[in-house]
Amino acid sequence: MKKLLAILSKAGLDGFLLMIGMMILLAYFLPQPGMVKEPISLEQIAGVGVSLIFLFYGLRLSVENLKAGLVNWKMHIIVQLTTFLFFPLIVLAFRPLFVGTDFEVLWLGIFFLAALPSTVSSSVVMVSIAKGNIPAAIFNASISSLIGVVVTPLWVGLFIASASGHFDATDIVIKLLLQVLLPVIVGICLNARFGAIAEKYKKQLKQFDQAIILTIIYTSFCKSFSEHLFAGFTALELAGLAAGMIALFFAVFFCVGLLSRLFGFSDEDRITILFCGSKKSLVHGTVMSKVLFQHSTITGIVLLPLMLYHALQLIAASIIAQSMARRKEEK
Template sequence: MIGTMILLAYFLPKPGMVKEPVSLEEIANIGVSFIFLFYGVRLSVEKLKAGLANWKMHIVVQLTTFLFFPLIVLAFRPLLLSNGFELLWLGVFFLAALPSTVSSSVVMVSIARGNISAAIFNASISSLIGVVVTPLWVGLFIASATGGFDATDIFIKLIFQVLLPVIIGISLNSRFGAVAEKYKKQLKYFDQGIILTIIYTSFCKSFSEHLFEGFTGLELAGLAAGMMGLFFAVFLCVGLFSRLFGFSDEDRITVLFCGSKKSLVHGTVMSKVLFQHSTITGIVLLPLMLYHAFQLIAASIIAQRMARRKESPIADQS
């Protein structure tokens, strides 16, 4: 569906640019607030408190997500800027500064038979931390790429469009948490619909300004290869950190999958806030979409192999 939205934006960009009578961009803006409201409703404070015990593992996951990841990408900035790829680098850095995924991290940890409760805790905390940390990281470089960065305007919008809905949602958890869990499949479809709308409108702007015409097929293939390399580099380093800290197998699995994943949901909705009224959003989202597709494929293969390894000793003993 992401690919379909990009093709639709290329061949039929006008609906994504129309302001009257209905603006898809405004629908997406309102949808972003509802995504975070429903996320807060499903977030149980009791479960978060219960997850605080394994603090060493949580620190490793969050430092990997919000410090190690961005520092790796930051190291390659001079190389990419010297070759004229400032916007693509900004997109990769935006990806690196994002929080971890929620649902897919938990699913992968579950398949690989890791610590599921710790995965839920880390994914939830990562989402909350990202509301503050991601804009701070990206704000350091937005001005040079877009020609300006109004921090006050962006943080006000973050508070009202993201943080406030989450807080309201958490306050409603005791009343409507069970209802939200019951209809989480329908809420997931709503999330996906808003994400696809954001992707469509973002690429409509980028295509209308002919921003992709400067990139060759080889350069885009190189970007895809770079995203694969980034995933494996972080995955291997996180595995090394887990062994150095002496984590159990279950905790190591949780650190591996929570620390190496990045959230497409948060990326698309935050791009609406951080790059508002900008035509570069499509380019900025491109590395994230490539990374997202690859992380799902690679992580699912790795998780299933881990599960088979855990099953084989049982099979041998029987």
């Protein structure tokens, strides 16, 4: 247990997972602050925070490093196809089981999770522990985040209208351009001048990211609880959702592992493909939900599968990474 906690601490997400749970409880017992509109709402603060998150993310992206990472293109194609095609298609295959039931919105949350980019920090940490190709992991996680800005909204937009009752494509595209894509581009352009400063204060920037994410989670669940949207879910059904999320992780992990063996990748590259292809980003999920599900009360439910997957993927991936490292040491 101590080793597991040390790994989670290294990823900077141990206390953060606890804070997520606390925000949900706070939203349940004290939803009023999250619903206040005047003089300024927490939603407005989170909206500005989303833009700053992507600006700081762009500041830490070096164009030169991205160009250098293109060398191992076969690996990158497999990782990105897994992240943005294979993952969503798996979840899409189960849609008929949810259509017309009380769990259709929950399926939208699972599909939203499946369409998200890979996480950056924990993917690199797990690849490092398992002794994989770390530069390739950094490249894949970074490029995945950029691709996700475009691909995730395209996937999710196909189903938002049926679940939330409305989908203003023009408004959402404009918001994505202004709140997400533009800040990233500005950040990349400023990398040469301010990239070193952003890297120096990356710990503080990560704390800022987490604060904004917690704010989004709190306000989202305030809306959902105020509309009693979770009243229809039993503890057994939520446990079933958690079991489904860990099953999804292992299904993708197994299939990606098999694919990487068939293509004859080295052990180091295979490790990178496994961890980068099977993980999903809580950061991108929460900030994109702010844009894609704006003014919607279903955001809390939509984020629930992502938060469960995020916690479970960290635990499962850390155990697997340690096991891989031990096997390498024994050789």
